[in-house]
Amino acid sequence: MTETSFYQFSPVTILLLLAAFYGGTYLLTLLIKSDRQGTDAFMVANHRVGFGMGAASMTATWIWAASFYAAATSGYTYGLSGPLHYGLWGALMILFIYPFGQRFRKLAPNGHTLGELIHARHGASSQLILAFSNVLGSLISLMVNFTAAGALVSVLSPLSFQTGVVIAGIGVLSYTLTSGFRASVFTDFAQLVALMAIAVVIIPAVLFAMGGPGTILDGMSTLTAEQQNLFSMDAILNQGAPYFVAVLAYAIGNQTISQRLFAVNEQHIKRTFVTATVGYAAIVIGLGMIGLMALSAGIEPVNGDMNNLIPQVVSTYLPPVFIALFFILVIGSLSSTADSDLSALSAIVMADVYGKNIAKDNADPKKMLLIGRVTMIVATVCGLVFASFALDILVMLVFVGALWGAIVFPVIASCYWNRITNAAFTWAVVAALILFCVARFDLLPMQGVTALLFEFLAAIGGGVVIGLMAFGFFGTRTGLVAGFIAFLATAWFGTHFLRDYTVLLASLTAYGVSTLVCVAISLASNQRFDFDQIGKRVGNYDDKDVTDLPDGTVTAK
Amino acid sequence: MGTWIFAAYVLVWPALSLAVLVVLSVSVARDLRAAKREKRDFI
Numbered sequence: 001m002t003e004t005s006f007y008q009f010s011p012v013t014i015l016l017l018l019a020a021f022y023g024g025t026y027l028l029t030l031l032i033k034s035d036r037q038g039t040d041a042f043m044v045a046n047h048r049v050g051f052g053m054g055a056a057s058m059t060a061t062w063i064w065a066a067s068f069y070a071a072a073t074s075g076y077t078y079g080l081s082g083p084l085h086y087g088l089w090g091a092l093m094i095l096f097i098y099p100f101g102q103r104f105r106k107l108a109p110n111g112h113t114l115g116e117l118i119h120a121r122h123g124a125s126s127q128l129i130l131a132f133s134n135v136l137g138s139l140i141s142l143m144v145n146f147t148a149a150g151a152l153v154s155v156l157s158p159l160s161f162q163t164g165v166v167i168a169g170i171g172v173l174s175y176t177l178t179s180g181f182r183a184s185v186f187t188d189f190a191q192l193v194a195l196m197a198i199a200v201v202i203i204p205a206v207l208f209a210m211g212g213p214g215t216i217l218d219g220m221s222t223l224t225a226e227q228q229n230l231f232s233m234d235a236i237l238n239q240g241a242p243y244f245v246a247v248l249a250y251a252i253g254n255q256t257i258s259q260r261l262f263a264v265n266e267q268h269i270k271r272t273f274v275t276a277t278v279g280y281a282a283i284v285i286g287l288g289m290i291g292l293m294a295l296s297a298g299i300e301p302v303n304g305d306m307n308n309l310i311p312q313v314v315s316t317y318l319p320p321v322f323i324a325l326f327f328i329l330v331i332g333s334l335s336s337t338a339d340s341d342l343s344a345l346s347a348i349v350m351a352d353v354y355g356k357n358i359a360k361d362n363a364d365p366k367k368m369l370l371i372g373r374v375t376m377i378v379a380t381v382c383g384l385v386f387a388s389f390a391l392d393i394l395v396m397l398v399f400v401g402a403l404w405g406a407i408v409f410p411v412i413a414s415c416y417w418n419r420i421t422n423a424a425f426t427w428a429v430v431a432a433l434i435l436f437c438v439a440r441f442d443l444l445p446m447q448g449v450t451a452l453l454f455e456f457l458a459a460i461g462g463g464v465v466i467g468l469m470a471f472g473f474f475g476t477r478t479g480l481v482a483g484f485i486a487f488l489a490t491a492w493f494g495t496h497f498l499r500d501y502t503v504l505l506a507s508l509t510a511y512g513v514s515t516l517v518c519v520a521i522s523l524a525s526n527q528r529f530d531f532d533q534i535g536k537r538v539g540n541y542d543d544k545d546v547t548d549l550p551d552g553t554v555t556a557k
Numbered sequence: 558m559g560t561w562i563f564a565a566y567v568l569v570w571p572a573l574s575l576a577v578l579v580v581l582s583v584s585v586a587r588d589l590r591a592a593k594r595e596k597r598d599f600i
Contacts, residue, residue, distance in 0.1 A: 032598070032599070032600055034598065045600055049600065050584065050585070050588040050600075051584050051588070052580075052581045052582070052583075052584030052585035052586075052587075052588055053585055053588065053600060055581055055584075056581045056585070059577075080566075182600050185600060186600050189581070189585060192578075192581070193578065193581075193582065196574045196575070196577065196578040197578065199571060199574050200571045200574050200575050200578070201571075203567065203568070203570065203571045204568060204571060207564075207567055207568070212564075213560050213561075213563050213564035213567065214560045216563065216567075217558065217560055217563045220558075275577060275580065275581070278573065278577055279574070279577040279581070281570075281573075282570045282571070282573035282574040282577060283570070283574050285570050286567075286570030286571050286573075286574060289567045289570065292567075293567075
């Protein structure tokens with residue numbers, strides 16, 4: 001197949017589709033425009049987002065352009081189980097964070113960012129580590145989404161890559177700038193409705209256009225045994241396991257999630273996040289099935305680029321109206337994530353940088369709003385510039401992943417255990433990052449005692465991952481037991497084995513080291529923290545009376 | 558694997574999407590009505 005196998009829209013059609021999408025979205029935000037909007041509304045919609053809006057927003061935010069492409073790639077590479085090993089673990093990132101989110105809300109009912117909570121708990125250095133990781137993550141996400149827009153426009157029309165990037169950037173900024181997070185949540189709902197409706201139509205359409213389930217099933221006889229196996233070890237070890245390890249890291253390290261944890265009506269956190277989990281899994285796994293169908297049909301991705309797979313299948317098998325729907329699907333998914341990233345970045349700079357470190361809790365709300373909007377403009381420009389240069393972000397992604405893995409235990413433990421200190425938090429992250437880099441970039445040869453040491457640290461990391469997940473849902477005792485069993489299992493099966501799976505080894509090492517250092521330094525200290533201080537220190541910037549909590553707020557114990 | 562099982566494996570996801578879409582739409586419509594009744598901002 002050549003590049004001409006993609007259906008080509010005329011430039012006018014593509015521009016009309018983009019104008020309809022971004023123009024319609026902008027008009028929607030006029031419905032919620034308010035001259036009385038304060039910083040609290042701009043950052044977290046006054047902590048009163050309802051269940052439907054909250055779940056839709058969480059789902060739409062977590063689905064970015066790469067979700068479709070990566071899920072389809074996984075289906076194409078690993079066969080039957082591939083889509084599950086991308087979509088399921090991505091969905092669990094939403095599910096596993098909500099018990100911790102409920103704790104965050106109890107500790108800081110007026111919070112806007114996780115960084116504010118950590119600032120109240122530890123001070124500036126820990127907070128800025130978290131804020132830095134959040135900023136880096138959101139900037140990368142912005143860049144990836146704008147890049148996806150450019151790539152899609154250039155593949156489906158004669159317009160250039162840069163044209164797509166610029167239109168997406170300006171389009172997203174135009175509807176997010178005025179109302180901030182409120183606009184993001186409101187438009188997320190509309191975008192998700194379109195996204196789900198299109199996914200519901202496109203997946204069966206592709207299946208039957210390719211000849212129906214029988215034909216696809218016949219084609220599967222040509223796949224390898226691993227690709228035909230729903231429990232493929234190849235898929236588990238190379239796709240599922242590294243992704244599973246990252247479940248809590250992505251959730252903790254991403255301000256777009258914590259912003260929604262602070263924004264959703266406190267009584268609805270659980271059902272909001274459970275529903276978003278199901279919604280995300282359904283859409284992403286469903287679209288991942290297109291990769292599986294392509295594999296079964298013997299389709300080769302154009303130029304060997306897996307990102308071409310879905311556009312290629314849609315172009316080949318479906319009529320133009322479906323291709324236009326697919327175009328809107330991808331533009332909707334990348335825009336909903338990009339507007340959430342802009343809102344997240346503005347909240348971090350407003351609260352974590354200006355509110356806590358420059359104004360020192362004497363923030364001027366008007367200046368704060370201005371800072372938030374300027375942040376959105378600067379972030380969009382950065383995203384556009386980085387996307388236009390088509391930078392290689394692999395190293396940056398690896399580093400951010402490590403940073404997120406390193407902060408998981410210190411952040412969660414800081415919210416439950418009164419002995420964690422600022423030094424313990426900071427040094428845990430630094431030590432984990434150093435040893436992560438050693439394992440990830442093979443700075444030391446992974447053999448002999450060195451390999452055994454790293455596998456031992458990784459086994460502790462395995463115990464920490466499972467332990468924290470169990471702890472979130474079932475409490476301390478179950479968490480400790482599950483963690484210990486997972487440690488023993490990882491040590492038993494992982495010794496002499498994990499050294500061959502660098503990504504997994506490095507990720508687990510980051511968890512293990514950060515936990516060991518954090519616990520050791522904390523135990524050596526006599527400090528005890530009173531958790532009630534957090535609620536008093538994290539306030540509403542529009543109203544200095546921190547005792548004026550939202551309706552139904554439950555305070556920390 | 559049987560044809561029906563494979564068809565279900567592929568089509569269960571759009572069906573699930575549709576179900577979630579209905580749940581979210583009903584909930585948002587309910588919130589919208591409540592906000593109008595109480596004369597407050599919807600979001």
